[in-house]
Amino acid sequence: MKxxxxxxxxxxxxxxxxxxxxxxxxxxxxxxxxxxxxLFTTAGMHPLVPFLAGQPHPQGRRLTSVQKCLxxxxxxxxxxxxxLTFFEMLGxxxxxxxxxxxAITWSYEFLTQVLGIPAERLHVSCFAGxxxxxxxxxxxxxxESLGIPRERIYFFGKKQNWWGPAGxxxxxxxxxxxxYFTGEPCGEGRGEDCDPSCxxxxxxxxxxxxxxxxNKTAAGTYEPLAQRNVDTGMGLERTVxxxxxxxxxxxxxxxxxxxxxxxxxxxxAYEGESLRAMRIVADHIRASTFLMADGVLPSNVxxxxxxxxxxxxxxxxxxxxxxxxxxxxxxxxxxxQHYALAYPELAEKRxxxxxxxxxxxxxxxxxxxxxxxxxxxxxxxxxxxQISGRDAFYLYETYGFPLELTAEMARERGIAVDExxxxxxxxxxxxxxxxxxxxxxxxxxxxHSEATTRLHTATHLLHAALRLVLGEHVRQAGSNIxxxxxxxxxxxxxxxxxxxxxxxxxxxxxxxxxxxPVCVDQMSLEEAQASGALAFxxxxxxxxxxxxxxxxxxxxxxxxxxxxxxxxxGHFKIQKQEAVGRGLRRIRAVLEA
Numbered sequence: 359m360k361x362x363x364x365x366x367x368x369x370x371x372x373x374x375x376x377x378x379x380x381x382x383x384x385x386x387x388x389x390x391x392x393x394x395x396x397l398f399t400t401a402g403m404h405p406l407v408p409f410l411a412g413q414p415h416p417q418g419r420r421l422t423s424v425q426k427c428l429x430x431x432x433x434x435x436x437x438x439x440x441x442l443t444f445f446e447m448l449g450x451x452x453x454x455x456x457x458x459x460x461a462i463t464w465s466y467e468f469l470t471q472v473l474g475i476p477a478e479r480l481h482v483s484c485f486a487g488x489x490x491x492x493x494x495x496x497x498x499x500x501x502e503s504l505g506i507p508r509e510r511i512y513f514f515g516k517k518q519n520w521w522g523p524a525g526x527x528x529x530x531x532x533x534x535x536x537x538y539f540t541g542e543p544c545g546e547g548r549g550e551d552c553d554p555s556c557x558x559x560x561x562x563x564x565x566x567x568x569x570x571x572x573n574k575t576a577a578g579t580y581e582p583l584a585q586r587n588v589d590t591g592m593g594l595e596r597t598v599x600x601x602x603x604x605x606x607x608x609x610x611x612x613x614x615x616x617x618x619x620x621x622x623x624x625x626x627a628y629e630g631e632s633l634r635a636m637r638i639v640a641d642h643i644r645a646s647t648f649l650m651a652d653g654v655l656p657s658n659v660x661x662x663x664x665x666x667x668x669x670x671x672x673x674x675x676x677x678x679x680x681x682x683x684x685x686x687x688x689x690x691x692x693x694x695q696h697y698a699l700a701y702p703e704l705a706e707k708r709x710x711x712x713x714x715x716x717x718x719x720x721x722x723x724x725x726x727x728x729x730x731x732x733x734x735x736x737x738x739x740x741x742x743x744q745i746s747g748r749d750a751f752y753l754y755e756t757y758g759f760p761l762e763l764t765a766e767m768a769r770e771r772g773i774a775v776d777e778x779x780x781x782x783x784x785x786x787x788x789x790x791x792x793x794x795x796x797x798x799x800x801x802x803x804x805x806h807s808e809a810t811t812r813l814h815t816a817t818h819l820l821h822a823a824l825r826l827v828l829g830e831h832v833r834q835a836g837s838n839i840x841x842x843x844x845x846x847x848x849x850x851x852x853x854x855x856x857x858x859x860x861x862x863x864x865x866x867x868x869x870x871x872x873x874x875p876v877c878v879d880q881m882s883l884e885e886a887q888a889s890g891a892l893a894f895x896x897x898x899x900x901x902x903x904x905x906x907x908x909x910x911x912x913x914x915x916x917x918x919x920x921x922x923x924x925x926x927x928g929h930f931k932i933q934k935q936e937a938v939g940r941g942l943r944r945i946r947a948v949l950e951a
Contacts, residue, residue, distance in 0.1 A: 359601050360474045364446075364594055364612045365700060367601075368424050371448045371592070374468050375422035380450055383423035385701070387652045388444075389661060389836055397661055398428040402449035403589045408918040409453050410529050410570060410587050416880040416902035419455040424448055424594070426648060426701070430664055433671070436641045437634040439606040443668065444645035445595055452588035461567045461588045462500045465536060469565065473601060479539045481561060482506055483554050485520060485532030486513035490580045491572060494519075497534045512553055521568040521589070527576055529583060533568040537561040538600045562600055565592045608637050615692050616640045623688075624679040635675040642672035643686055646715070647693040651707045653835065656718045657938070660838075669715065670722050670758050677726075678762060684719050687712040722758065729757025733767060740773070747779015754780070755787070809841040811919045812927050812949055815876065815908075816866065817846050819924070820947065821892065822912040823865035824848060827858050833894045835942055843933070843948045850943045859932055863947075866930040873925035874909030878918075881905060886915050 362370060372382050386405035388398050399405065402425035409415040425447045435441040452461065469475045482501050487493030498511050513519075522530030537554045538561070544551075545558035554561040570587040572580040595607045604610060608617060608628075617628055620639060626632045646668045649661070656666040669686065676685050690711050698705040736749050745768055753759040765775045817837050824832045828850055836847040854862075883903050887893055891905045893915040903915045908924060921927065929950040938944045 359476075359603075360472075361602050362473070362598065364598055364610070367594060367598060368446075368448070368700060370472055371468070372422055372424065374472055375420075375450045375464070378420070378464060380420040380422040381417035383417065383421055385424060385426045388426050388428050388649055389652055389654065397664065398430065399425065400427055400429050401425070402427070402447040402591055403451070405917065406451060406453075406589075410451075410589065412454075412585050413918055414880075415453055416904050419453040420451070421453070422450040424700075426652075428645060428649065433667070437638050439608070439637075440596070442595060442607065442641055442645075444641070444648055445593055448592040448594055448597075450588075450590050454585035454587060457571075457586055457588060458497055458567075458569055459500055461569070461590060462497060462534060463504065465565055465567055465590070466501075466504045466506075469536065473597075475538060475564075475600075477505055480506060481510045481512070481537045481539050481554055483512040483514050483519055483535045483537070485534075486515050488515065491532060494532045494534070494569075497532070497569075501534070512555070514555055518555055521566075522570070523574045527574050529570040529572070529587065530574050530580075531569045531571045531583075533566050535563055535567075536565040537563050540605070542605075559605060562596065564597050564600055566590065608640060612696075613640050613644075615696050616644065616689060619689060619692050620676075620679070623681050623685060624676075626679060632679060635679050638675045639672045639679070639689070642668040642675075643689045644693050646672070646686075647690045647704065647711055648697075648701070650711045650714060651701070651703045655714055656721075662938075666718065669718050670725075671760075673719060673722050674758060674760050674763065678760075678766075684716060686719055687715045690715055725757055726759075729753055729759050730767075732757060733759070733764070737768075737771060737773065743772070744774040744776055747776040747781070747783050750775050750777075750780040751783035751787070754784070807841060810839050812921055813839045813844040814918075815920045815924070816927055816930055816947070816949060817844055818906065818908055818912045818914055818916070818920075819866045819869045819927075819930070820844075820846055820862070820945065821848070821914070822908075823862045823869075824850075824945075826865060827861050828854070833892075843946055845944060845946050847938055847942055847944050849941055851941050853937070854935055854943065859935065862945075863930060863932045869908065869911045870924045870927045870930060872909060872911075873923050874911060875923045876920045877907045878920075879905045879907070883915070889913070891915050 376382055386399055390399050390404060402423060403410065406421070415421065426444070427447050428444050430443060432441050433443055436443060469480065470477050484497045485491065485494040493513065501511055502508060519533050519535065520530065521533050522528065535554070540560055540562060542560050544556060544560050546552065546556055548556055552558060552560050554563070568589040570589060571583055573583050574580055595610065595612055598610045598612060599605070599607045602610060607613070617636060617640060620636050621628060624632070628636055646665055649665050654661045654665050656662055656669060672686060691708065694704045694708050694711070733753060736745060745764065750761060750764050753764050754761065761775070761777060761780050765777065768775050817839070821834055831849065833849045834846070835849055838845040880902055883893060886903050886905045889905065891913045904917065905913065906916050906920055907913045927949055931948050931950055933946045933948060936944050
């Protein structure tokens with residue numbers, strides 16, 4: 359196998375698919391610009407949802423990219439050999455163009471010819487079929503024609519071999535997954551009965567080809583899609599690990615410089631009891647650095663809260679490694695140095711990143727000192743020689759004390775900790791958090807419903823109105839839309855007066871009453887900017903962009919979706935404004951019938 363670096367793998371993948379007619383897309387930001395139903399971009403297909411649903415993409419029907427992704431569901435699982443919060447996803451897409459034969463053939467060619475993975479090490483899985491869709495014998499036959507024998511082709515149900523829809527409805531379909539066979543014994547004791555559905559690590563998934571050929575309706579039925587798509591994904595970190603023969607992604611060169619610095623700072627080797635703590639610090643500082651490069655700052659809400667949680671968790675585990683004082687700004691600069699070639703925004707924001715992380719370290723140190731004082735008070739009033747699980751969880755939730763730190767401090771005083779009680783309290787907390795997240799983001803990624811489409815179009819009008827009232831310094835910094843309301847973040851140094859808010863609201867409603875047509879044109883980014891279109895995310899756009907014009911009132915580069923004319927929107931009402939950071943304001947608004 360070819361022992362490629364991460365940078366070599368990125369370029370090999372992109373060049374392979376460019377040679378097959380795919381246009382290269384730059385990575386979209388970690389904060390979805392046009393999909394407010396999730397906090398972060400969690401897959402390469404997220405920025406492409408409107409185009410998978412049928413909207414023409416300005417760069418064509420064959421696309422490829424390396425997409426930055428962040429997933430927070432498994433933050434507490436980070437610390438083993440494979441779980442990551444931030445990761446890179448290599449992907450290629452067909453938007454109503456090629457389908458199974460080409461996708462599977464190219465996957466096989468890239469794995470065996472470009473990466474040099476021995477064909478005899480490849481095992482694949484296909485959809486087993488059910489009442490909604492037939493068994494995917496077509497994909498299996500293609501694999502057989504390429505030389506994969508039937509005994510290395512497995513059939514599994516929807517849990518393993520079906521993707522989507524992202525929300526309650528939308529595009530979905532069977533997938534075929536590719537696994538590298540390590541040859542190691544089954545860690546679950548299944549022996550030779552072990553197959554790719556087992557989580558023992560004997561089979562490592564390296565690629566997934568999704569065939570979006572169905573649409574799930576609100577009634578729960580599956581209808582054939584008019585436009586059949588291909589959506590593929592290959593995890594960069596996992597593939598690099600496979601190519602180098604590692605069963606631990608943190609041993610790859612993607613983390614090497616971070617791990618070297620951690621070992622130097624702590625005086626400990628990457629082994630034994632230090633493994634988990636070093637992995638957590640390395641993963642979390644990498645994720646935090648990328649988040650801040652995309653404009654997220656620590657706060658107590660939404661993306662900023664996740665960033666704060668990542669940073670403080672990294673600080674706690676650095677402390678457990680024996681590292682005192684400021685350490686994360688130094689580690690963040692190691693991340694910047696390693697990744698700046700592939701992601702120039704890291705170098706552009708390096709000073710901001712270092713400054714904000716240093717501030718957060720100072721805040722956390724204060725919280726830690728308060729927590730230590732609270733710990734002493736808990737110990738002083740103990741009736742028994744044990745800290746309850748409830749009190750241990752209180753220290754965790756309020757002051758950021760991990761159970762390990764509480765237990766360590768308790769041991770120094772000859773006191774036990776009810777760790778089982780802590781785990782029960784923690785499990786209840788997780789259940790409540792997940793229920794809240796599911797409720798908040800129940801619309802799902804693909805929820806480009808009539809309501810969200812109307813609200814998204816309204817953000818264009820709001821943006822234009824704010825610039826008219828406040829000045830051209832106003833620029834969008836982010837947006838979030840649910841089926842009920844819109845949230846719009848923008849650059850402005852001070853609170854808006856009641857008169858300014860009313861004027862903005864009036865201008866939007868005047869534009870709605872004018873029933874302006876919403877028109878789209880495709881052009882280069884340079885042409886779009888020359889035409890007067892707003893485009894504040896220049897490094898994130900491709901060679902061709904969609905420009906949406908709303909009469910003479912608004913003109914922006916955007917990925918959609920939009921209504922056909924403004925008279926469809928209803929009455930615009932601003933609910934509140936608030937500050938979200940230095941020089942940033944937020945407006946929440948609704949559309950009333």
